[in-house]
Amino acid sequence: MRKLTLSGHGEGDEEMVERGTANTKMKEKNKVTSKSINRRLIDWRGVRGKGQGAGKSGSNSSSDQPVAMAVHLRLSAGRSKFEFQVKKNFANFSPKWAAVRCSDSAPSRRRYTITLLPGDGIGPEIVSVAKNVLELAGSIEGIEFGFKEMPIGGAALDVAGVPLPEETLSVAKESDAVLLGAIGGYKWDNNEKQLKPETGLLQLRAGLKVFANLRPATVLPQLVDASTLKKEVAEGVDLMVVRELTGGIYFGRPRGFTTNDNGEKTGFNTEVYSSSEVDRIARVGFETARKRHGKLCSVDKANVLEASMLWRERVTEISSEYPDVELTHMYVDNAAMQLLRYPKQFDTIVTNNIFGDILSDEASMITGSIGMLPSASLGESGPGLFEPIHGSAPDIAGQDKANPLATVLSVAMLLRYGLGEGKAAERIETAVLETLNKGFRTGDIYSAGNKLVGCKEMGEQVLKAVDSRVQC
């Protein structure tokens, strides 16, 4: 199988590699064809879900806290593979009731090592909830987890002086999947660039080479009233933003501050994409659309930006490999407007790093709250990175007000895309729906007639729901 590279980032990439990873920069620019993508997709599919495949096993760290198990198998396998199968709308699942816990009679146990990166602000609160949900859903499905908690962001700056300690990255790389809370906070806002929490997250994404960021935005029937849009506009929205994650203006060089001819201080950045970077994310976009409703909208600013002109040219070229997918192009300013005007027109959106960041935050409000949206970041190989799309919410940190559901749903994505454990993922998604059906709401999604709860209570309710729906 061919390897994808992080080519085309310029010096920014070198910096990431030097500071954050032990890897050397890969110069090789392999062309990745749809054939090789398809082969990879076949490789990704289901390697872990059949009982014998399991994670890098046997690594019992001191922080491992496996749930009680009657059977403890140590299984070993290669790296995590991603099942690239996009669930359309988990709201439609109809769970089955059953009365008994079946973990102890499961045909085989799988064991995975998960790196937990709680980070800053509300990060530790939401990761704690999501970890418990992951452990319980896993135990019911015969999955055992070993957890390694590592510092990142401001928390890492405080203990290690850098936002991504080398050890954090190497532990993450060695694990089967990585769960991140969020990074950032007022305390570090005025730090120089290399000592910002945000730089640690960018280094992590680059270090794990997770170039494809999947951000689903689904309006759940239970939360239509929480949307800021009219019911008839929000109802039924189910879209997926495929965001390029390791290139573009967040990484491009040159960047920095200088002084212009008038003696004024100026700041500058570079939006840069190579053909191979666009091709590989375009193929992920087409593959995703193919498994959804067959519609892909590529969002760019090709009327102004050269990087977007190349983007549009390459996406159009790649579309010939996907005659079954309907491709449209849209300028980002129009896309921002159309998302509010008529969001149901979108099925799958593929776009660059910064547009994807902004449009997915916008899409989150259609669904009710940014506290509801999960994400999966995947690369060609190695562990995936799973995180809510929101930030560290310093305004509500430490107050038990955070909505943990985006992180809980990120854990479901971790199970499905990161480990190929679809049943456990479904169990969690179903439990979230059931909890919402019972009327439990954190402040961000609260509407009259529901029960206002904090982060911890919401977590407890999801755990109850996970536990109550046991199916063998």
Ligand SMILES: NC(=O)C1=CN([C@@H]2O[C@H](COP(=O)(O)OP(=O)(O)OC[C@H]3O[C@@H](n4cnc5c(N)ncnc54)[C@H](O)[C@@H]3O)[C@@H](O)[C@H]2O)C=CC1
């Ligand atoms: N992936 C990450 O770790 C990200 C980190 N950040 C960082 O987070 C910090 C705060 O950034 P903001 O722009 O304020 O974005 P934010 O997403 O942290 O917060 C925006 C608003 O949404 C609310 N919110 C966010 N998540 C919530 C949740 N789970 N439940 C309830 N309410 C929630 C916050 O209270 C706030 O009012 C900054 O340091 C920023 O750099 C921002 C975006 C992504």
Ligand SMILES: CC(C)CC(=O)C(=O)O
């Ligand atoms: C480095 C991050 C803080 C950028 C961001 O907002 C995101 O990717 O969600």
